[in-house]
Ligand SMILES: CC(=O)SCCNC(=O)CCNC(=O)[C@H](O)C(C)(C)COP(=O)(O)OP(=O)(O)OC[C@H]1O[C@@H](n2cnc3c(N)ncnc32)[C@H](O)[C@@H]1OP(=O)(O)O
C-alpha cells in the first residue's frame with residue numbers, strides 16, 4: 001500500500017525570479033499545461049498583483065488540470081485583512097488555492113517586516129482565515145523556516161502551528177536562503193512533525209549548497225508529504241529543488257518508489273527529457289549537458305572500459321535505463337575509448353564490422369593519434385564516420401580539391417570609408433570532368449570559402465543544395481607562435497532537418513575550416529547515396 005506524496009511546481013513563480021528568465025503569459029500557459037500533463041498536483045502560476053502578466057493570468061479561469069495556485073504575502077502589518085489591496089488581489093484571483101508567504105524567523109519579522117512577533121502571527125491567522133472564507137485551499141510557505149528554527153524554535157513553530165490550526169492544508173517549511181544541510185533538515189522536520197502532522201507539511205528547498213534535491217528527500221524521510229520544486233531547477237539565485245531529478249528519483253529508487261505514489265505515470269516519466277528540453281528551448285538556453293537523468297550526457301560514456309561492459313549489458317554502468325526518462329544512451333569515440341567504443345559507433349551508423357577485424361585496432365590508433373594533435377571526434381561524429389569509412393574503403397572519390405585561395409582586402413574607398421572585401425576561389429575536379437573554378441564573396445573568409453565551395457560541384461550540385469552551415473566554433477588549442485586551431489562546423493540539411501558536426505585541425509584557421517567544410521559536404525553526399 002503506497003502513500004501519496006504530492007508534487008508542487010513553482011517554475012512559474014519562484015522560477016520566474018530566476019536571473020534572466022521572463023515568462024510571457026503564453027509561455028506560462030504552455031508550461032502550466034505541460035506540468036499538468038506530467039501529473040504535477042499543484043501548479044503555482046505566479047503572484048497576482050505583482051505584474052500585469054500574473055494579474056492577467058489569474059484574471060480568468062485557465063482550466064489547468066491541477067490545483068492552480070496563486071502566490072502572495074500575508075496581510076501587511078497594521079492593516080486588516082479586509083483592507084489590504086495586495087491580499088484582495090489574491091482573494092479575487094481565479095485560482096483553486098492560495099499560497100501565502102509568511103515570515104517565520106523572528107529576526108526577519110523585526111528587520112524586514114518591522115513589526116512585532118505577535119502581529120506577524122495575527123497576520124498569518126487573518127490571511128488564512130480570509131482565504132478559507134473565500135473557499136480556497138490554503139498553503140502557507142513559512143519563509144526562512146530552518147534559519148528561524150535554529151534562531152528561535154518556539155517562534156518558528158508558533159508560525160507553523162498558527163497556519164495549521166487555522167486550517168491551512170499545507171504548512172510548507174522553506175529553506176529560503178538555501179544554506180541548510182540535509183542532516184539539519186531531517187532533524188528539524190522530525191521535530192516539527194511532533195506539532196504538525198507530516199501529511200500537512202511540505203518542503204521548499206533552495207539550492208545554494210547544491211542540496212536542493214537532497215534536502216527535499218531528507219524532509220520526506222522525516223515525514224513531509226509535499227515537495228515544492230521547479231523544472232530544470234529554475235529559481236531565485238542558485239535555483240530550487242529540481243523536479244527533473246526529484247521525479248525520477250521518487251519514481252525509480254526503491255526507497256521512495258516502494259513507499260510513495262507521486263501521481264506521475266510511466267508515460268509521463270518517459271516524457272521528462274522532452275519537457276526539460278522544451279523549457280530550455282522556450283528560454284533560449286542550451287540544455288545543461290550534465291543534468292542528471294535528462295541531460296544530453298546523462299547516459300553517455302567515453303571510457304573504453306565502460307563502453308565494453310555497456311555493450312555486454314547496459315546495466316553495468318547505468319543506474320537506471322535511459323528510456324524510462326525519455327533519454328538515450330550514447331557511446332562516444334575519443335582518446336579515452338577502446339575497440340568497444342569504435343564498434344558501438346560503427347554499429348550506430350549502420351557499419352557492420354567483425355569485432356576481430358584488424359582495421360578496428362588501426363582505426364582506434366588513428367583516432368588517438370589525431371586526438372593528440374587536436375581533433376575531437378566525440379564532438380564531431382560525422383568526421384569520425386568519414387574517417388572510419390575511409391579506412392574501410394567505402395568513401396567514393398567524389399571531389400578532388402586542386403586548390404583554394406582566400407583574399408581579404410582592407411582598403412579605404414572613394415568615399416573615405418574603411419571597407420573589407422573577402423573573396424574565395426576554389427578549384428575542384430569531379431571525376432574525369434574538366435576542373436571547375438568558383439569564386440564567391442563573403443562576409444568573412446570562412447563564409448566566402450563555404451559559398452565558393454558549394455557554388456559548383458558539377459554533378460553533385462543537386463545533392464548539396466539543401467545543405468547550410470548553421471554553427472561555427474573555433475578553439476585555439478595552444479597559444480603563441482605554435483598555435484593550433486580546431487574548428488567545429490555544424491551543418492543542417494533543410495530537406496530532412498538532420499544536423500551533423502565535422503572537425504578540422506590545422507595551425508591555419510582557414511585550412512582547419514576548409515577540412516571541416518569538406519567533411520560536411522562529403523558526409524552529405526554519402527547520406528544522400530551519391531555515387532562516384
Ligand atoms: C522568499 C520569496 O521568494 S518571497 C517571493 C518574493 N517574490 C517577489 O517579491 C516578487 C513579486 N514582488 C513584487 O512585485 C513586489 O515586491 C510587490 C508587488 C509584492 C510589493 O511591492 P511594494 O509594495 O513596492 O513593496 P516592496 O517590494 O518594496 O517591499 C515588500 C513589502 O512587503 C512586506 N512584506 C514582505 N513579506 C511580507 C509578508 N510575508 N507578509 C506581509 N508583508 C510582507 C515588506 O516588509 C515590505 O514592506 P514595506 O514596503 O512596508 O517595507
Ligand SMILES: CC(=O)C(=O)O
Pocket residue numbers: 014101141142143144174175176177204206
Ligand atoms: C517562499 C519561497 O520562495 C521561499 O521561502 O524561498
